[in-house]
Amino acid sequence: MSAANSPEGMSPSDASSWTLRTRKFVERNVPMDHLLPQRQPYYVGSWVYVFGVITIAALIWVVVSGVVLSFMGPQWWHASSVGRFFNGLHFWSVQLFFIFMVLHLWGQYFMAGWRDGRAATWMIGVVIFAASILTAFTGYLSQQNFDSQFIAINAKDAMNAGGIGAFFNVLNFGQMYGLHVMLLPIVVTFLVVAHIVMVRARGVVKPIDAEGGTRS
Amino acid sequence: MRSMGATQEEYYRGVRMVPYDLVKELALALAGLGLVMIVAAAFLSSPDVGPVTIAAWAQGDPVDFVTTATGELAGSTTSAGYGAPYNTNADGQSWGPIAPQKWFGARIPVDSANAFVIQPLQRAAVGNADLGAAIGQWKGASADQQAKWLDAYGKALPSATVSDGKVTVATGDYGPLPVMMSNLLGVAQAGGLDGLLVINDRFYQTDYTQPLLFMGDGGYLAGLADQAHLTGSQWGMMNETGSYPGQTWLWLYTLWYQVPPFTSDTGFLGLNASNADLGVIILMTVLTVALALVPFIPILRDIPRWVPIHRLIWRRYYATGRPVTRT
Secondary structure, X not given: OOHHHOOOOOOHHHHOOHHHHHHHHHHHHOOHHHHOOOEEEOOOOOOHHHHHHHHHHHHHHHHHHHHHHHHHOOOHHHHOHHHHHHHHHHHHHHHHHHHHHHHHHHHHHHOOOOOOOOXXXXXXXXXXXXXXXHHHHHHHHOOOOHHHHHHHHHHHHHHHHOOHXXXXXXXXXXXXXXXXXXXXXXHHHHHHXXXXXXXXXXXXXXXXXXXXXXXO | OXXXXXXXXXXXXXXXXXXXXXXXHHHHHHHHHHHHHHHHHHHOOOOOOOOOOHHHHHHHOXXXXXXXXXXXXXXXXXOOOOOOOOOOOOOOOOEOOEOHHHHOOOOOOOOHHHHHHHHHHHHHOOOOHHHHHHHHHHHHOOHHHHHHHHHHHHHHXXXXXXXXXXXXXXXXXXXXXXXXXXXXXXHHHOOHHHHHOOOOOOOOOOOOHHHHXXXXXXXXXXXXXXXXXXXXHHOHHHOOOOOOOOOHHHHHHHHHHHOOOOOOXXXXXXXXXXXXXXXXXXXXXXXXXXXXXXXXXXXXXXHHHHOOHHHHHOHHHHHOOOOOOOO
């Protein structure tokens, strides 16, 4: 650790504390005024910047409606008008989530948002996109209706041809439902949080060919 | 180590900063989306066409059901000759030395003839002497004799008639097959086969591999899917029943199934219709990795600079002569 970063006025036991080092690392790299800034560069004035926030809002609705559905069980929404309503919220929030995520992706592409050291942020964004597709896919397989049946029968051939089907059995409702309500949402949420923290830590990229910006 | 926090301070040095309320923006987005979703959920609801049961199949198209069950015994159905992960009766798809379907073997073993026909019949034979005798005759026959019965019965089925839900074929030497199939059809029409195919000696069930494979072997469910525009050749992977949007984000994945070489018998570089699933999986994996690596791929990373969409996004910046200094 450099002298500038060394904790001052600490006992030797403090200096060797993993907890303290972690806290200092977070404070250095993601200070609160970067995580929740009240000011932005003046060029952050396009609607394109709103797509990311709307995607996050849609994800929150996806999770909230999904929690209600998972709490009531996978068959509730087929037999209850309230359940059908919450499934409608889940269905449309997923559609909106993908619409705005794709708009965000295209926006970031044409802004070359990976410039000036932001390549990892872009790459995690692509992983989020792929993980979201997998999460939605397991959701479609978990609907317990005609769509689920035919999607499973149709999709198994691609999964099996790729060798994935030996471990990811789309005909096994229990496996798909478990992945959909537990593991994959955790993965997507964790990656989205990491993506947001990386965006906030580095700040918004400058316009292309701006003074002080690099070319790639 | 140089912290990202310090980097941001340096990065924005000299750039005019203006008030921007991120939390308020998120709150407004949550409220606005919530309103749209509540209206959509209340007035448009969501797609929910009920599942097809084996009972519905056996009642709706008894000849297709019996034909499929006969095919299971003959080993001529899709599942019976599938290969991994269900059995070893085929090599599965491959592209040159790339054969992931075969690499992992039969990890989800399914014996179609036994699982879909013989075992359910054995359970149904309790208290049914005629059925018990028919199963005994079938199991006691040689493989050649079974093949002759199956061949004759299979040829008679296309001309079968249906009366009161029962399938009748022309008189012939079919051995015990008519008794076995009429009983299987009866059990299926009563809903018994829906349960028998998932019990596996357990009480709680969440695995529908067997009934879905069995229904997939028949033509009834596929016919309904075709009517709903859900099949692969109809861009079905991104469709949904009714007029609802489906998994539209799978459009590129679905696209490849509509174009050569994945629709061609001859294909290109060994990729064709017979290994289309593997080819499309490989292609989409490569494209996804390429998307992730765009920042490092020349031309792809330069397109945004060449296409002036960024001039629309940052039009105020470019219109004002790129002012970056604080005012």
